Amino acid sequence: MTELIQHRLALVEQGAYKHQRRERVDATALVWDKSPLLRDALLLKASLEAETPFLFPNDRIGFTQSRERFAICRDRDGNEIWTDWSCGNNTPDYAYALNNGLDHIQQAVAQKRAHCLPQQKEYYDAVLIALDAVLAFADRCRDDARKAGADDLYRALCRVPHQKPQTFHEALVMMKLLIFTLRANRNIHLTIGRFDQYMYPFYRHDVKAGIPRETLLELLEEFFLSLNVDTDTYMGAQQGDNGQSLVLGGCDKDGNDAFNDLSRLCMEASMELCLIDPKINLRVNKNTPDELYELGTQMTKLGLGFPQYSNDDVVIPGLIALGYAPQDAADYAVAACWEFTIPGKGMEIPNLRVMNFPLAVLEAVTESLLACDTFDELLAAVKEKICVQSDRLMAQAVFPYIPPSPYLSVFVEGCLEKGLDVSQGGAVYKNYGLLSAGISTAADSLAAINNVIYQVGDYDKQTLLDALAANFEGYAPLRNRLLDCPKMGNNDDAVDTIAGELMETFASHVNGKPHPFGGVFRAGTGSAQGYYTTSVDLGATPDGRKAGEMFGCGFSPSLVARVNGPLSCIQSFTKFDLSKIINGGPLTLEIHDTVFRNGEGIAKMAQLVKFFILRGGHQLQLNTINRDVLLDALAHPENHRNLIVRVWGWSGYFNELDAPFQQHIIKRTEFTI
Amino acid sequence: MKTALVFAIEEFSVYDGPGIRSTVFLKGCPLLCSWCHNPEGQAFHNEICKNTNGCRGCGACVRAGENGALTENSVAACPAHALRWAASSFTPEELVSQLLKNRDLLTGGVTFSGGEPLSHPEFLQDCLQRLCGHLHRAIQTCGYADSDVFRAVLSHTDYVLYDLKLLEDAAHRHFTGVSNAVILENFRILCQSGVPFVVRTPLIPGVTDTEQNLAAIAALLKENGVDRIELLPYHTAAGGKYASLGRVFQPAFDESVAPNPRLELFKKNGIAAVVL
Ligand code: SF4
Ligand code: SF4
Numbered sequence: 035m036t037e038l039i040q041h042r043l044a045l046v047e048q049g050a051y052k053h054q055r056r057e058r059v060d061a062t063a064l065v066w067d068k069s070p071l072l073r074d075a076l077l078l079k080a081s082l083e084a085e086t087p088f089l090f091p092n093d094r095i096g097f098t099q100s101r102e103r104f105a106i107c108r109d110r111d112g113n114e115i116w117t118d119w120s121c122g123n124n125t126p127d128y129a130y131a132l133n134n135g136l137d138h139i140q141q142a143v144a145q146k147r148a149h150c151l152p153q154q155k156e157y158y159d160a161v162l163i164a165l166d167a168v169l170a171f172a173d174r175c176r177d178d179a180r181k182a183g184a185d186d187l188y189r190a191l192c193r194v195p196h197q198k199p200q201t202f203h204e205a206l207v208m209m210k211l212l213i214f215t216l217r218a219n220r221n222i223h224l225t226i227g228r229f230d231q232y233m234y235p236f237y238r239h240d241v242k243a244g245i246p247r248e249t250l251l252e253l254l255e256e257f258f259l260s261l262n263v264d265t266d267t268y269m270g271a272q273q274g275d276n277g278q279s280l281v282l283g284g285c286d287k288d289g290n291d292a293f294n295d296l297s298r299l300c301m302e303a304s305m306e307l308c309l310i311d312p313k314i315n316l317r318v319n320k321n322t323p324d325e326l327y328e329l330g331t332q333m334t335k336l337g338l339g340f341p342q343y344s345n346d347d348v349v350i351p352g353l354i355a356l357g358y359a360p361q362d363a364a365d366y367a368v369a370a371c372w373e374f375t376i377p378g379k380g381m382e383i384p385n386l387r388v389m390n391f392p393l394a395v396l397e398a399v400t401e402s403l404l405a406c407d408t409f410d411e412l413l414a415a416v417k418e419k420i421c422v423q424s425d426r427l428m429a430q431a432v433f434p435y436i437p438p439s440p441y442l443s444v445f446v447e448g449c450l451e452k453g454l455d456v457s458q459g460g461a462v463y464k465n466y467g468l469l470s471a472g473i474s475t476a477a478d479s480l481a482a483i484n485n486v487i488y489q490v491g492d493y494d495k496q497t498l499l500d501a502l503a504a505n506f507e508g509y510a511p512l513r514n515r516l517l518d519c520p521k522m523g524n525n526d527d528a529v530d531t532i533a534g535e536l537m538e539t540f541a542s543h544v545n546g547k548p549h550p551f552g553g554v555f556r557a558g559t560g561s562a563q564g565y566y567t568t569s570v571d572l573g574a575t576p577d578g579r580k581a582g583e584m585f586g587c588g589f590s591p592s593l594v595a596r597v598n599g600p601l602s603c604i605q606s607f608t609k610f611d612l613s614k615i616i617n618g619g620p621l622t623l624e625i626h627d628t629v630f631r632n633g634e635g636i637a638k639m640a641q642l643v644k645f646f647i648l649r650g651g652h653q654l655q656l657n658t659i660n661r662d663v664l665l666d667a668l669a670h671p672e673n674h675r676n677l678i679v680r681v682w683g684w685s686g687y688f689n690e691l692d693a694p695f696q697q698h699i700i701k702r703t704e705f706t707i
Numbered sequence: 708m709k710t711a712l713v714f715a716i717e718e719f720s721v722y723d724g725p726g727i728r729s730t731v732f733l734k735g736c737p738l739l740c741s742w743c744h745n746p747e748g749q750a751f752h753n754e755i756c757k758n759t760n761g762c763r764g765c766g767a768c769v770r771a772g773e774n775g776a777l778t779e780n781s782v783a784a785c786p787a788h789a790l791r792w793a794a795s796s797f798t799p800e801e802l803v804s805q806l807l808k809n810r811d812l813l814t815g816g817v818t819f820s821g822g823e824p825l826s827h828p829e830f831l832q833d834c835l836q837r838l839c840g841h842l843h844r845a846i847q848t849c850g851y852a853d854s855d856v857f858r859a860v861l862s863h864t865d866y867v868l869y870d871l872k873l874l875e876d877a878a879h880r881h882f883t884g885v886s887n888a889v890i891l892e893n894f895r896i897l898c899q900s901g902v903p904f905v906v907r908t909p910l911i912p913g914v915t916d917t918e919q920n921l922a923a924i925a926a927l928l929k930e931n932g933v934d935r936i937e938l939l940p941y942h943t944a945a946g947g948k949y950a951s952l953g954r955v956f957q958p959a960f961d962e963s964v965a966p967n968p969r970l971e972l973f974k975k976n977g978i979a980a981v982v983l
Binding site: 506510511513514515517525578598599600601602604605629631632634635638639641642645671689690691692693696 | 716717718719721722726727729756758759760761767782783784785786788808809811812813814815946947948949950951981983
């Protein structure tokens with residue numbers, strides 16, 4: 035790491051500049067009587083006019099926020115209205131901006147406006163107001179850079195964003211400007227997308243011009259750092275939940291391997307900086323060399339929770355089956371966390387409602403267990419409930435009101451052509467995703483019923499129903515019996531096959547169903563917070579889980595299951611065709627950080643990831659067990675039954691260690707990574 | 708058919724031999740090391756262990772048991788699911804078929820550990836033979852076994868992780884309960900067998916990490932042309948499992964002292980020492 039980066043890192047960590055932030059401005063007077071389209075553009079204008087971005091010494095990237103928040107506006111009663119968020123969770127078409135420059139785009143819009151239908155006029159007007167505001171802001175920042183002596187930044191801003199960039203540095207400055215202005219436009223959780231692809235021509239330009247790699251690495255690091263300077267002001271569930279992820283590698287639109295020098299440079303920069311942003315997603319496929327998995331594992335070792343892996347061989351066919359054009363599918367990226375979307379083409383809402391699998395099981399069990407003479411009859415009843423619930427979720431999935439976003443729609447294909455804002459359906463892809471929660475709890479419950487009631491027959495149906503109704507109070511032996519039945523995550527067909535059937539039922543019922551906004555529904559394996567919201571009010575389940583206990587997160591073993599280990603887990607969760615359930619949602623594996631202690635462990639870990647991909651896994655997230663997890667395990671042991679800690683050639687379940695020893699391990703983890 | 712008690716099958720064990728491996732822990736050990744971290748591996752009979760953190764002290768287990776002792780009925784009666792049998796019984800056939808389920812992922816193979824795997828000679832050999840040609844086979848042993856048994860097992864083993872703890876016999880007796888004579892004898896057999904192996908020494912503060920002991924180990928390795936050793940530093944969390952078996956961990960050494968690997972002793976003798 036160079037001195038410049040070290041110095042900047044220290045400044046960002048100290049965060050003194052944050053105290054200079056001024057209050058937000060109230061733009062109500064400027065916008066309250068305007069139509070929604072114009073209001074959005076004028077609000078952006080007001081936000082940018084109020085900004086004088088903070089500049090670090092010798093800042094080459096710029097655009098550090100100088101207000102606590104962007105401009106707001108209020109309704110008649112003085113309440114703030116829709117000022118925090120607008121269209122988001124997608125990837126803008128940065129390539130279009132970088133390859134054309136905003137002047138060119140502005141001219142094209144002006145021409146469109148000259149020949150448009152009357153009802154489109156206001157939309158184009160709003161776009162032009164927004165582009166004017168952004169260009170004026172950029173010009174002012176250029177002048178400020180000169181005054182502050184930030185000469186490199188000044189020179190870059192003499193070209194971008196008016197014209198398209200030539201150098202890597204100019205392209206980085208333009209990217210930062212776009213990210214900043216889109217945030218000012220309240221487009222939250224916009225991801226950076228396939229950065230190593232659209233930035234590559236500019237990188238190549240510099241390499242050809244003989245600029246040393248270290249210089250380019252330093253520039254890239256300065257850019258990455260700039261994505262961390264004001265994340266405390268971003269909107270999101272948690273700080274860090276801000277959508278600043280980038281996707282590296284994978285194949286290009288024609289299926290050729292697209293991992294390049296710049297992809298590698300991004301990984302190096304991320305590993306040197308060790309910062310939360312940008313989050314790295316790695317696209318891989320059956321041809322990915324071992325060396326890349328090892329590089330990824332080096333990154334996992336740092337304990338930041340990335341890279342997250344996505345498998346081209348599963349995701350691309352899955353998206354094509356949902357109706358995405360093959361070239362677009364090949365260009366997929368992830369929206370904020372793990373939802374698969376197409377950069378620059380979508381206004382997708384990938385996380386609208388959550389399928390609650392255990393609820394479907396519980397409904398079928400309470401209504402029909404007594405009447406089902408065979409397990410297959412019960413399974414059929416559960417499938418029926420899944421279909422009914424899917425229908426209910428799809429009916430409820432009415433498009434939420436989203437304020438217009440004329441500025442964002444410049445960077446979403448289809449909007450300028452149609453003269454239709456992104457919020458009104460201008461985008462090419464407008465699909466809705468349904469999440470799912472508790473798949474393992476549901477499959478475990480059915481496997482337990484099959485074993486206890488139908489195969490062994492040591493308890494009768496009524497006793498089971500009574501036990502569930504009593505939340506197992508007074509039914510300890512039955513509950514222990516259920517808890518000891520096969521559980522998903524142990525490579526046991528008795529339960530994994532059931533999980534596959536439930537998923538298949540959900541996906542085939544949901545996938546491709548049209549919705550009124552002009553897209554289709556897509557089913558997924560991820561739950562987001564759904565694993566919590568769907569479980570808190572749910573009664574006891576036949577896997578032995580008590581009422582209100584949480585499910586496992588998304589696509590992972592249940593918390594009451596004792597899991598053999600990662601090899602079995604990977605096999606359990608890759609037994610069914612994941613390309614059919616491709617809204618997104620990774621299998622999460624928690625790996626103790628001692629695995630990464632030496633090169634041998636890293637190579638073995640990399641092999642494990644590769645196996646997951648070759649077996650048809652769609653998405654994988656690896657966590658190194660660290661201090662925070664252990665502390666949480668101490669406070670909430672019920673949520674961490676599978677937490678294994680490895681100490682000197684042996685392992686134990688953390689929960690089962692005596693308290694002082696738990697404390698000890700926690701203390702030790704301070705120094706592990 | 709011959710069965711054995713298995714108290715754990717650890718998947719993805721990365722430090723128990725080459726490649727990705729599964730390690731099988733067989734229950735029962737002839738030693739009683741003062742620092743033993745696997746107390747459930749010591750007794751040859753099955754035991755009930757209690758998750759002391761999950762237990763609510765309701766007493767249902769004792770009421771369901773016999774004369775104050777816990778039984779199968781106690782395990783079933785616990786409302787907190789806090790009791791379980793430490794081990795499950797397997798036939799070689801069952802164990803091998805379970806291991807082969809992960810065959811595609813085991814780039815390394817299987818390691819038999821314990822307890823002491825050589826204390827189950829018939830079962831172990833049966834498993835090793837069944838695995839022949841399917842998976843790479845390793846054993847992790849303290850070396851305390853009849854030499855004929857050891858030779859016989861070696862002929863079905865691809866790799867050995869061999870523990871050398873204390874070279875002075877009196878100290879060995881004191882800290883592990885048995886003499887090391889047969890262990891040293893078997894070590895010679897191992898060195899002559901041609902089977903690849905690695906020596907491992909647990910670093911117990913003030914016990915095995917003394918200059919005298921480690922120098923003696925280094926000399927023994929040099930004498931036998933062994934150029935590598937893995938050192939496993941003691942960690943106080945070793946006692947974590949005792950309470951779950953209703954036992955008290957009473958190490959006969961000072962736990963709070965950090966173990967000293969004395970790497971220079973090995974370097975001097977041309978031995979590569981790796982601290983795990
Ligand atoms: S040899 Fe190993 S398993 Fe046996 S008592 Fe000693 S440390 Fe425990
Ligand atoms: S029955 Fe379970 S919870 Fe109750 S005292 Fe025994 S072990 Fe503890």
